[in-house]
Amino acid sequence: MAASLRPLFQHRDSNVRFLAIQFYMDVMDFTEPIEKRHVWPEVRKCLVPLFCHLDDDVEKVAEAALKTLTFAAKFLKESQLKRLLRARDKYGAAEYLAREGGRVTNVYMQQGMLYLKSEHDFARLAAVRFLGLLGRHIMDWREEKLPIICEALKDMADDPNPSIASLASQNALILETVEKRRNGTIGKHTVYAQVRRVWKRMPPWLSMWCWC
Template identity: 35%
Template sequence: MLTVSRERLFLKSPSPSPYQESSRLQELSISLFRDLVEAVVGNDRKSMKKEVQRGVLPLFFHTQDKTDSVSKASREALCAAADLLKWKKLKDLVQPQQTWRTVERSLVRDRRRAEEYMEQSLPYLNNAQAILREAAVRFIGITARHLGNRNEKLQDICDALQPLVNDAEPSVRSLASQTLMTLGTRRKQPTSWWSLRTLCCWLCRDRER
């Protein structure tokens, strides 16, 4: 087994690139990330956990990638990350029957984690694949309910979502508009959780159809 440095693993984390990579390069990058995670041994396991956790959300998004080989590589890497992190619920995300309620239970477990994953999801709003843009919008809508009464954060989220109201893909346009409408209500009524509960239920129910 190899000893893998913190720097190497961090650099190979499958975060979204500002440039659109080819599917083959994306697959190789994710597969290398999996190999590096599986190679971590001994004391390195503890020191690498934070870096591996940073790869969880990008891997989840790419399990829905339209390229089958990228989707498969992402599921395998997510399982490897779950093993290293001893995070059993992560493996639920690779199941075909997983729902967005499962995503919420598995990923958004506290406000700190919600904020971290929210920041990671924003670049996917500009992804070339409509299915990944839609996944990002849906994830952001669900995660927003865990941010509390932070209107400035909600405003930043709304600003990021606004361009997708004119997205070329109808499903993305519709979801972005619905999410913005509900988050707008949330900003005007900071003492009420009703609108975000409604959003979460709507997003999950729509996905499960």
């Protein structure tokens, strides 16, 4: 039931989006305590889609997304994420999600890419922002996630919204620079350590613009 609600988050009709997001919270709320651990994987899959709606162009949908995402953080016992959301720290929340590793990274990456194809500008912009952060935090070199994210962001250079196209290009450029350095690096340095060096060399106005 809960899995079938996620596609409705991207619905053209804002009322459908609102009801789907609100109902998703109701599903979590009415889950029996003994069943919660079995539902955790499904709830975790809703985090990035809900994040992409925090700036929904319809205020009631954005508020429903924030409320449901906060409830999901509580459901998953992610106290730090819950605090960030209660403080309405969207960047901090995105950073928190991007730092998670393992199998979750694959799920988050796939969901971010799905939202790159959204018909809603706010959703594509949120996906570009999140994938940029996710790429900066990837530690696992074996699965070659970073080049996949780079290519996805480069493909957004033709986005009809100039702001989205520019932001995607800037994030792709940063991650591509890290990827080139990674390929030429000897030793086990993390991608994140490299990207921080690139980030620090950027002018302050540009590093902030890559999120704004």
